[in-house]
Amino acid sequence: MADYKVPVFVSPQSLTFSLDDKTSHRQIITLFNPYDFPVKFKVFCTCTKKYTVVEPEGSINASSRVDIVVRHNAPAPAFCDIKDKFRIQMQYYTTKKVIGHKDVETILLRSSDNYEPAAENFKLLKNDSSIDNFDNDSEIRQSYNKNSSGPNLTTLLMAGVCICGLLLPSSEDTEILKFRISFNLKLAFAFVLGMTTITILQHH
Template sequence: MQNPPKLSDGKIPIFVFPTSLTFYTDDQASHKQVLTLYNPYDFALKFKVLSTTPRKYTVVDSEGTIRPRCCVDVVIRHVDICMNNEGVKDKFRIQVSEYGQRKILGKKDVLSVLFPKKETGPQTEENFHSLPHNCINNFLQVNFIFTGRSGTGPSYIIIFTAIMCIAALALPTQGDKLESKWPDYLHLSFSQKLIAAYILGEFG
């Protein structure tokens, strides 16, 4: 059995997915979001969800316990959908402590934004254009060396990795009791999803 991580410094990584919440005024289905909190450790964690604007949200089970190597879902509803709140950036803070202890071991902030229409939300698509054939290899080499950045453009490697992590988290988990239409090899383990959540969190 592995020894638990040292907690003397009061800091441990917090694993949360998604790393931001997006609500849309014209999409009622988006007014309810789910945050998944992961506990990869061998001891139970106690969590608490805080908000910079608690009057605008209701949180189901804003406090609770995450058993070792398990996860919990926290349902968040936006209850103040109006024009005045569109574009305003709020934050949720997830803070955790060891079960039975008061000392905060870690925390993570999750951004929350309300957009007027779904098509006006954050865009993940990039506009790609063809390059001259003799420039493609040089471009790829330079893009890789400089962490995938060209000028002020985004890193295509990071975008691709983020998309793959999101897809991994959307796939069913091994051992799910619900019937799934996905083949067995697309049922990921808890550890695999945890790694995807961690990588995605690093991009946030």
């Protein structure tokens, strides 16, 4: 189709329908006539069965505008993500000669496509390559639990040494035994045992 010298003013440039939002199934296209003479218009569509246009033909007075109502008749999943087009064609009021046209794209989106992220409560994530391959936070938790399922062998060994040291008699005891340790050393064993116990409890 040849280009025309007279431009066509239409708003909006595209229509977006939502599958689950019934309020979006009825929308309005505004046609503007900025000229000092009246014009006629006609509305065409690439898929007439899916849409209804109230008054698809009419006229616009000089320096005026008109609103046309577009209804989506087939809001079904089978028609989602398919682009259609309306063509608004303008004609001279007297001769009916075509002087220009404008295309308006339409699409029906699913509910998930209409999702808008929250504007608040976003926090910057650290660039940790160890979690780049995880799909969701549950897998991250599972990995963390595997890596921290229990205390390491060194912690358990230290706890065992401290317990054995506390069980040995001190130098102040009256029994005559071969192995004796000082009271201060027992205090050190008790302190280390307390710290290792806290570490073990944090892993459970």
